[in-house]
Amino acid sequence: MSGHKHKKQFGQNFLNNPNVIHNIVAAIAPQPDQHLVEIGPGEAALTEPLLDRVAKLDIIEIDRDLIPALTRRFGHKPTFHLHNTDALKFDYRQLLANPSDKLRLVGNLPYNISSPLIFHLIEQADIVSDMHFMLQKEVVERLTATPGNKAFGRLSVMVQYACQAEYLFTVGPENFTPAPKVDSAIVRLIPYAQPPFQANHFGDFAALVKQAFSQKRKTLRNTLKNWLTTEQIVQCDIDPGLRAEALDVADFVRLANLYSQIKQEQG
Numbered sequence: 001m002s003g004h005k006h007k008k009q010f011g012q013n014f015l016n017n018p019n020v021i022h023n024i025v026a027a028i029a030p031q032p033d034q035h036l037v038e039i040g041p042g043e044a045a046l047t048e049p050l051l052d053r054v055a056k057l058d059i060i061e062i063d064r065d066l067i068p069a070l071t072r073r074f075g076h077k078p079t080f081h082l083h084n085t086d087a088l089k090f091d092y093r094q095l096l097a098n099p100s101d102k103l104r105l106v107g108n109l110p111y112n113i114s115s116p117l118i119f120h121l122i123e124q125a126d127i128v129s130d131m132h133f134m135l136q137k138e139v140v141e142r143l144t145a146t147p148g149n150k151a152f153g154r155l156s157v158m159v160q161y162a163c164q165a166e167y168l169f170t171v172g173p174e175n176f177t178p179a180p181k182v183d184s185a186i187v188r189l190i191p192y193a194q195p196p197f198q199a200n201h202f203g204d205f206a207a208l209v210k211q212a213f214s215q216k217r218k219t220l221r222n223t224l225k226n227w228l229t230t231e232q233i234v235q236c237d238i239d240p241g242l243r244a245e246a247l248d249v250a251d252f253v254r255l256a257n258l259y260s261q262i263k264q265e266q267g
């Protein structure tokens with residue numbers, strides 16, 4: 001597919017190293033009975049090796065200039081199902097053949113939309129068995145960071161509430177055309193069937209986490225002052241003098257559940 005002009009607005013950095021492509025496919029470990037969804041096939045670096053190894057591959061690509069070549073090369077394969085649309089707005093549930101079906105999501109994601117895309121996918125995590133994504137290394141560090149780590153923030157808490165997150169390996173800029181300015185990495189996210197710490201009201205939990213990290217240098221006593229009193233924070237077994245970055249997912253769930261309870265009692 002020579003001649004395609006890489007589009008920066010779509011984050012088009014295409015994989016060029018067969019060894020890296022092999023390692024990513026090996027990490028995904030596709031099986032013949034599985035239903036995969038690839039976000040952003042580009043020129044099919046990952047699509048091609050995946051197509052012959054799975055039962056079904058739905059492919060979501062926003063750039064209509066890439067569609068004719070993809071269709072020409074793979075349109076005859078029974079596993080190939082192409083959707084020329086925006087992965088950020090896509091309803092993944094429509095891909096399920098039956099309600100017990102689960103999707104495996106993969107992709108070398110466009111970096112400019114990776115955080116909103118992950119938030120969008122987490123909302124549909126009940127129909128996803130796992131995700132393997134290439135992202136900016138810094139984003140993978142945030143997804144997999146533990147409390148107290150510099151990279152730990154709102155994205156870490158929200159993703160780790162819903163998924164087990166694992167840093168797999170780093171991929172240098174030289175493995176892409178054109179080369180990005182930063183390192184990339186592969187992350188594996190496995191949604192929990194049941195989150196280990198359950199927020200009673202997910203919207204409150206998401207809003208409280210956002211508020212707690214809104215001013216990273218301030219203590220919880222300050223950032224949450226319109227949400228919970230100092231005594232209420234202590235009641236959750238949390239030191240109000242801590243910053244959000246010191247708390248784990250379970251701590252945030254306790255705070256959010258107390259907040260939801262108080263809100264409900266106050267009508």
Ligand code: SAM
Nearest residue numbers: 010013014015040041042045062086087108110
């Ligand atoms: N998978 C190819 C590879 O590894 O060489 C291409 C990866 S490239 C980093 C990202 C791909 O996502 C591009 O093909 C781009 O056009 C596509 N893309 C960008 N934004 C998108 C969106 N919102 N929805 C679907 N695809 C998108």
